[in-house]
Amino acid sequence: FVPSVRNLACCRAQVSLDKVCYTQRPRVADRCNTVHGPLHLLPLSLGGALRGGWAQTGWSMYVPPRITGLRGDSIVLPCTFAHPIPDYTGDIQVIWKPDIFQCMVSNSTQTGSFNNCTTGQGPSGRYRLAGDPRRHNLSLHIAGLRYKDSRQYMCRVVLLEDPKWAFEDKTGITLSVEARPSILNLTLLPGPLPVRVACTAEGIPVPNITWLGPAGIEVGQLQDTHGLWNQTTQVVSVSRIGTYTCRAENVHGRAESSVPVGPTGPPLLLIIILPAALLLLTALLLLGSRRLCGGPRAEWGGVPMALRGSQG
Known part of the structure; x- marks a missing residue:
């Protein structure tokens, strides 16, 4: 050379x-x-x-x-x-x-x-x-x-x-440690429909989150928030009862977690059951008042009260 x-x-x-x-x-x-x-x-x-x-x-x-x-x-x-x-x-x-x-x-x-x-x-x-x-x-x-x-x-x-x-x-040699996606938390925020559901996932690269509703229909996200350097949180608003799935994906794989949305939380239970309970209570009170007021005036010892009074 x-x-x-x-x-x-x-x-x-x-x-x-x-x-x-x-x-x-x-x-x-x-x-x-x-x-x-x-x-x-x-x-x-x-x-x-x-x-x-x-x-x-x-x-x-x-x-x-x-x-x-x-x-x-x-x-x-x-x-x-x-x-x-x-x-x-x-x-x-x-x-x-x-x-x-x-x-x-x-x-x-x-x-x-x-x-x-x-x-x-x-x-x-x-x-x-x-x-x-x-x-x-x-x-x-x-x-x-x-x-x-x-x-x-x-x-x-x-x-x-x-x-x-x-x-x-x-x-030298540079080692980069990455991570498969994992779902850390899936939270249903209680309240009347529509309700909000929050999903927090981590991974490196930071995973993309996709929401799937009933029958696997994709649901648009409401809010996207980045937390720590390897985490992300997304919130959706849902108005239909059913099962909703949070799917987190990156180049290393996929993770999923689901939550049912329906009349199961305390606010939803009260909103749906309370009116029915009030109607039932009103009906019972009316029935009871009729028995207390209408029964004694109907007869007394087998003789109608109105006639018994006139005979005296």
């Missing part, structure tokens, strides 16, 4: 006694990958540049720039590397930053039984090695993803026979 004037104009090489770093403008120095090691293992090359800008023959590391996981699920952060010591048989140290995980692996370690690892949450935390460093795989497994796991991660490898033999990716 013969660099041209144009290539030299957009690239620069930094060489020191223990570090080689290559960056591409407009990248700045703290975004390039760094490799430490003796100079006889570090011949400078301007070809084969990797993401992040380093171009060191023999040493390399790959991590994807971004990865997405779902809350509650597990995920593997990929990280693979290569080094210029093919016959290396010493211990290998794996470090994931920001200081959440480190592990030391030797040739005597059985595959899949890396028990001498420590994490930011103690020995039995949510992190474990998903790859085998002896096969150039530093991938990290994270269980039970949480929203706060959304951040940037960087992996580092150290060949412990010489602590200067180390490589770290400075650009």
Whole structure:
């Protein structure tokens, strides 16, 4: 490879006694990958540049720039590397930053039984090695993803026979934790028809809410309110008795919850039953007054009262 004037104009090489770093403008120095090691293992090359800008023959590391996981699920952060010591048989140290995980692996370690690892949450935390460093795989497994796991991660490898033999990716991998939609609350606000029904849902991306009325007919929303950064609330006004369904959807799935609307709440019950009860009470009072007033005047001892009075 013969660099041209144009290539030299957009690239620069930094060489020191223990570090080689290559960056591409407009990248700045703290975004390039760094490799430490003796100079006889570090011949400078301007070809084969990797993401992040380093171009060191023999040493390399790959991590994807971004990865997405779902809350509650597990995920593997990929990280693979290569080094210029093919016959290396010493211990290998794996470090994931920001200081959440480190592990030391030797040739005597059985595959899949890396028990001498420590994490930011103690020995039995949510992190474990998903790859085998002896096969150039530093991938990290994270269980039970949480929203706060959304951040940037960087992996580092150290060949412990010489602590200067180390490589770290400075650009890192950005983990974004998203979430399937879920309905947090479905509330029927009591009152006479029409009544209002409120539905609160969460998810990342924030879900869209659709209302379905009786027979699956879509109902237009009355009010749309965004609460927390991952929540939304929608209110509808309904005037028909029946079952109404709140449906929340985003790219990761769908959630539904239903509520019956009818003469079941206290205000509706009073409005419908109270007039009927008053009519019934009025009818009973009238019937009772007729029995008390009309019966005694009808007869007295088998003789009509009007006749009995005239005979006296």
